[in-house]
Amino acid sequence: MxxxxxxxxxxxxxxxxxxxxxxxxxxxxxxxxxxxxxxxxxxxxxxxxxxxxxxxxxxxxxxxxxxxxxxxxxxxxxxxxxxxxxxxxxxxxxxxxxxxxxNSNAVAELAIGMMIFMSRGQFKGVSGTELKGKTIGVYGCGNIGRRVARIAQGLGMKVIALDPCITKVSMEPYDVKVVQNVAELFSESDFLSLHIPANEKTKKSVNFDMMNKMPKGATIINTARKEVIDEDGLKKMLEERPDFKYISDIAPTNHDELAGKFDFRYYSTPKKQGAExxxxxxxxxxxxxxxxxxxxxxxxxxxxxxx
The missing domain is CATH 3.40.50.720 (NAD(P)-binding Rossmann-like Domain)
Known part of the structure; x- marks a missing residue:
């Protein structure tokens, strides 16, 4: 047996x-x-x-x-x-x-919910921004990334994407623009939703130089892995770009410091929430x-x- x-x-x-x-x-x-x-x-x-x-x-x-x-x-x-x-x-x-x-739908809905949460000032009574007409970059177009793209389109957002495994042709049914490289993805995204694995190529790849390419008022939503973020770079970005926001369901190592310094612009859930x-x-x-x-x-x- x-x-x-x-x-x-x-x-x-x-x-x-x-x-x-x-x-x-x-x-x-x-x-x-x-x-x-x-x-x-x-x-x-x-x-x-x-x-x-x-x-x-x-x-x-x-x-x-x-x-x-x-x-x-x-x-x-x-x-x-x-x-x-x-x-x-x-x-x-x-x-x-x-x-x-x-768990694709659960994670995708969380990512979209986090995006709304940050765009509306964490529901703390301040004036926010709408998602309609904004560009969301989807970094990693597996089951979760494609679901995020679909929901975002329903909100009237423009969707761009990057994934080593996709081609322009393969994403045509989703009405998604496939960009050529990571720098282009960051520079064109008002919101960037991360759905990449943590491996030798991606660990700490979301660094200050890449984040700093993002437009004014940009937000990164990380429901992937904490290891893909260069935490020192994230701290520097929040310090030097008062317009930038970051939200995740995986708290970085320097969570307490970031939470204490960057109210309204930083948030992390107490534990991993994607599949919950x-x-x-x-x-x-x-x-x-x-x-x-x-x-x-x-x-x-x-x-x-x-x-």
Missing amino acids: KRVLIATEKPFAPAAVNQMVGILEQAGYEVKRLEKYASKAELLDAVKDVNALIVRSDIVDRAVLDAAKELQVVVRAGSGFDNLDLVTCTEKGMVAMNTPGQ TSEANVNAGVAAAEQIVAFFESGDQAYRVNK
């Missing part, structure tokens, strides 16, 4: 867990659950005898993978997967997957369970993220 561990320091909603357990048990698998665990030692002990692992933002590093002697597949319930050690997964012959698209809707929670969890069943029953690796 296959054994599947659902290990979540931040648990799935009960409705999600019920459906996940139902899918896995119907396939004849034994399900173990580790929720709200207080130490990594608990996770290391729990993975010892499982064949599959489902996590959310939990860190699955070499120590976890070394302890998981029988592990064949790990699924990150969500689109981002930088919490998985892909190199070690490959080294050990394990399959790592994500569940792309399941009941719908996204259920969608991602159910997809993870279904992918594990498909992997064991038919060898399906459609959403594999390691080589």
Whole structure:
């Protein structure tokens, strides 16, 4: 009998867990659950005898993978997967997957909501600006970025975009202008919504020089990863450009300093909010369970993220 561990320091909603357990048990698998665990030692002990692992933002590093002697597949319930050690997964012959698209609408709606929040002075009673007629740059045009573009168009915004994987032709159905490079994207965007992964090319790539190319009154919305921001550059930008605004659901390391100095122009949520809707929670969890069943029953690796 296959054994599947659902290990979540931040648990799935009960409705999600019920459906996940139902899918896995119907396939004849034994399900173990580790929720709200207080130490990594608990996770290391729990993975010892499982064949599959489902996590959310939990860190699955070499120590976890070394302890998981029988592990064949790990699924990150969500689109981002930088919490998985892909190199070690490959080294050990394990399959790592994500569940792309399941939280896309939730993150896109958050990004748009944050944009409105900042354009209207954080709802603190000051005069703001409207979104209609403004240009939004979408940096990263996966499921989330394309959804942001659609909603923004409904608000009467002009949409431009940049992504290494898109072409002008591929974005024609979305009525989106594809720019040629990062500098052009920044210089033409009144609002810039980040949807890029954190990797060696993108870490700290949103720096002062790039931010300073943005038009007067510009706002960056970051629902991607904190690592893509050069935090020193962000601080300098807020200091030198009193018209510039930044909002995120991933607090930078210097959050307290920025929050204390730049009221109205800086905001970060207390914790990651992108997938925090009941719908996204259920969608991602159910997809993870279904992918594990498909992997064991038919060898399906459609959403594999390691080589």
